[in-house]
Amino acid sequence: MIIYVGASMIPRKAPELVDKLLRDIMQNEQPFEGKTMALGGDFRQVLPVVQRRDRSDTVNAFIKASVLWPHFPTLELISNMRVTSGYSEWIDFLLRVGNGTANDDDGRITLPCENM
Incomplete structure (x- = not known):
C-alpha cells in the first residue's frame, strides 16, 4: 500500500510517474501494478503550485486531471x-x-x- 497525504498539492504527473515506474519494474499493466494507493487531503484547499502560468495550467496540473484519477475510489x-x-x-x-x-x-x- 502506498499512502500519500496532501495529494491535492501534488502535480498530476507525480502519481503518473510512480505508476509508470511500478509498471516497468513489475512488468504489469494494471494501474500502480495492482498496489493500493491511498490519497489523502482536502481537495478544496490548495492546488499544486505552477509558477508563471495561468489558471488553466494550474487546473491542468491538478491530480484530478490525471488519466489515473478514475482508478481512485473516493471516500468523503x-x-x-x-x-x-x-x-x-x-x-x-x-x-x-x-x-x-x-x-x-x-x-x-x-x-x-x-x-x-
Whole structure:
C-alpha cells in the first residue's frame, strides 16, 4: 500500500510517474501494478503550485486531471473529529469557505469577529 497525504498539492504527473515506474519494474499493466494507493487531503484547499502560468495550467496540473484519477475510489469524511462541539459555527464557516458559498455578492468573505 502506498499512502500519500496532501495529494491535492501534488502535480498530476507525480502519481503518473510512480505508476509508470511500478509498471516497468513489475512488468504489469494494471494501474500502480495492482498496489493500493491511498490519497489523502482536502481537495478544496490548495492546488499544486505552477509558477508563471495561468489558471488553466494550474487546473491542468491538478491530480484530478490525471488519466489515473478514475482508478481512485473516493471516500468523503463528514465528521471533523479534531474540533469540539463548541466550535460548530466556526466549522460551518470553514465548510462554507471550502464550498465557495461564504462570499458575498462581490466575492468577499467576512470573517466572524468572535474567531479573530
